[in-house]
Structure formats: structure tokens, C-alpha cells
Amino acid sequence: MDRRDFIQKIFSAAATGMALTACSKTSKAQSAESNGSESKTDTLQRKGRTKPMKIVVLAGSPRKNGNTHLMASCFIEGAKEAGHDIYRFDCAHKEVSPCIGCNHCNMNGPCIYDDDFSELRTKLIEADLVAFVSPMYYFGFSAQLKRVIDRFYAINGQIKGASKKAVFMMAYADTAKSEAEAMTLHYKTLIRYLGWQDVGMVIAPGVWTAGSVKNTKYLDEAYQLGKKL
Ligand SMILES: Cc1cc2nc3c(=O)[nH]c(=O)nc-3n(C[C@H](O)[C@H](O)[C@H](O)COP(=O)(O)O)c2cc1C
Known part of the structure; x- marks a missing residue:
């Protein structure tokens, strides 16, 4: 970062109340867990956990x-600081065929496709928490995320009713809050079903x-969401 960028960053941070990190406006320098003086085990113990959560970020x-x-990156930063293990799957940059409803898997078996979902499959089954992250595309999830969710069909029998958390x-x-309703309802309905x-x-x-x-409070909110886990 050159001097001009640095000064610009300080002024914009001061203006928005953001700290000098991309994600958090809280004083990370004062936090033992984030400056590395606290071990992962200590961080987890302080939160009453015996082991890290396995988190899959879609x-x-x-x-x-x-x-x-x-x-997603800020959520991951917070969750890593909280001591958890992360597996990130950038749906749009993976080869995942859309489900064709052939029912070969019978909702709990091998899929006819052997693509990048094969690796995700095990991660999802083992996950303690799944993070769904999506832009709004015409009031719904992006097609890239949706095609991954639809492939849950082949592991439905193993993930439905499993003790998992989600964000x-x-x-x-x-800017209208009401525009988000269709997507939040979709998410809530999916989670309830599972x-x-x-x-x-x-x-x-x-x-x-x-x-x-970057000019909003939402990166900090994502970071805090990860960190509180
Ligand atoms: C195909 C497409 C559809 C979109 N549909 C909507 C929409 O229905 N409502 C809206 O407010 N924004 C819509 N947007 C804008 C995106 O939701 C917005 O730019 C968002 O910040 C993109 O997130 P990303 O930067 O993570 O891709 C759309 C953008 C694209 C490319």
C-alpha cells in the first residue's frame, strides 16, 4: 500500500467508524484471540466448546x-478467530451439474454425476454448520448456489434431521428491506425442512x-456472526 492509499484508508475508516481491517470495526488489536496470543484450544474452551465446528461456506x-x-470472507475471518475449521466452496467457480431429477440416488445414494459436488458431499454430511451466501438475482438465490442446493437431493437422507446449524x-x-423477504423466506423454509x-x-x-x-456495516456484521460461533 503506498502512502496515498494508506492516508485514504485512514480517512475513510475514520469517516465510517470502521477499523483499519477490511472486516471488523471492533478493536482487534486488543483481542488476545485475534492477535495470536491465545491458542485455538483456549479460544474454544472460553466459549465452552471441546472441539472446533466444521463449517461449510457455500x-x-x-x-x-x-x-x-x-x-463470506469476513464471516470466515471471524469464524477462524473463534477457532473453527472452514471449508469454502465458491459455487460459481466449480463444476456442478444441475440435478435432473432422475432419482438414481433415491434421495440418499450415489449421484449419476461425478463432478465437484462429490468433494462437497462429504463435507456437507460432516458439517456442524452450513453458511449460505448469495447475491439477490431477481428476488432469489443465484443459480450457481441453487444448483448446489438442488444437489443436496442425493444426500437428503443423511443431512435431513441431522443436528446442524445454518447462517x-x-x-x-x-434499498427496500421488503425486497429481501422472498430470499429470507426461502432460506428459513429450507432450514426448517432440513x-x-x-x-x-x-x-x-x-x-x-x-x-x-466495504462502505457499509455489513462486513463487520458478517465478521461478528462468524466470531460469535
Ligand atoms: C442477474 C442479476 C439479477 C439481479 N437481481 C436483483 C434484484 O432482483 N434486486 C436487486 O435489488 N438487485 C439485483 N441485482 C443486483 C445484485 O443483487 C447486487 O449487485 C449484489 O450486490 C451482487 O452481489 P455480488 O457482488 O456478491 O455478486 C441483480 C444482479 C444481477 C447480475
Whole structure:
């Protein structure tokens, strides 16, 4: 970072109340767990956990520098600081064929496709928590995330009713809160069907261009959501 960028970053951080990290406005320098002086085991013990959670992050945007990509990264940063193990799956950059409903798997068996979902499959079955992260595309999840969710069909018998937690993060351009309702309802209905427990959502309205979420509170919210786990 050159001097001009540095000064610009300080001024914009001061203006928005953000700290000098991309994700958190809390004083990370004062936090033993984030400055590395606390071990992962100590962090987990302080939270009353005996082992890290296995977290799968399903990131749904094709934009590598996009808003939900950043939200997923901040969530991961917080969750890693909390001592958890993360597996990130950028749905748009993986080969995942859409389910064709052939029923070969009978909702609990091998899929006819051997693609990148094969690796995710085991991770999902073993996960303690799944994070769904998506831009709004015409009031719904991105197709890239949806095609991954549809492939849950082949492991439905193993993940439905399993003791899992879930979180949801989304971004969209419109500023009306009501526009997010269809997606949050979809998420809640999916989680209810699977018998999983929702443990938090971050909804970021009013962000359109890639990276514009940096000027909002939502990266911090994503970070805090990960960190509280
Ligand atoms: C195909 C497409 C459909 C979109 N549909 C909506 C929409 O229905 N409502 C809205 O407010 N924004 C919509 N947007 C804007 C995105 O939700 C917004 O730019 C978001 O921040 C993108 O997230 P990303 O940067 O993580 O990809 C759409 C964008 C695209 C490319």
C-alpha cells in the first residue's frame, strides 16, 4: 500500500467508524484471540466448546471481488478467530451439474454425476454448520448456489434431521428491506425442512457495484456472526 492509499484508508475508516481491517470495526488489536496470543484450544474452551465446528461456506456469487464474496470472507475471518475449521466452496467457480431429477440416488445414494459436488458431499454430511451466501438475482438465490442446493437431493437422507446449524448472508442493490423477504423466506423454509437451526443472518441492501459493501456495516456484521460461533 503506498502512502496515498494508506492516508485514504485512514480517512475513510475514520469517516465510517470502521477499523483499519477490511472486516471488523471492533478493536482487534486488543483481542488476545485475534492477535495470536491465545491458542485455538483456549479460544474454544472460553466459549465452552471441546472441539472446533466444521463449517461449510457455500458462496454463490460469480463476482470474485463481489459483495457477498467479501461478506463470506469476513464471516470466515471471524469464524477462524473463534477457532473453527472452514471449508469454502465458491459455487460459481466449480463444476456442478444441475440435478435432473432422475432419482438414481433415491434421495440418499450415489449421484449419476461425478463432478465437484462429490468433494462437497462429504463435507456437507460432516458439517456442524452450513453458511449460505448469495447475491439477490431477481428476488432469489443465484443459480450457481441453487444448483448446489438442488444437489443436496442425493444426500437428503443423511443431512435431513441431522443436528446442524445454518447462517444466511445476502446482498442486493435495492434499498427496500421488503425486497429481501422472498430470499429470507426461502432460506428459513429450507432450514426448517432440513431440521437445522438458524443462528444468524446478514442482509445487505443498497449494494450494487462489486465491493460497495466495504462502505457499509455489513462486513463487520458478517465478521461478528462468524466470531460469535
Ligand atoms: C442477474 C442479476 C439479477 C439481479 N437481481 C436483483 C434484484 O432482483 N434486486 C436487486 O435489488 N438487485 C439485483 N441485482 C443486483 C445484485 O443483487 C447486487 O449487485 C449484489 O450486490 C451482487 O452481489 P455480488 O457482488 O456478491 O455478486 C441483480 C444482479 C444481477 C447480475
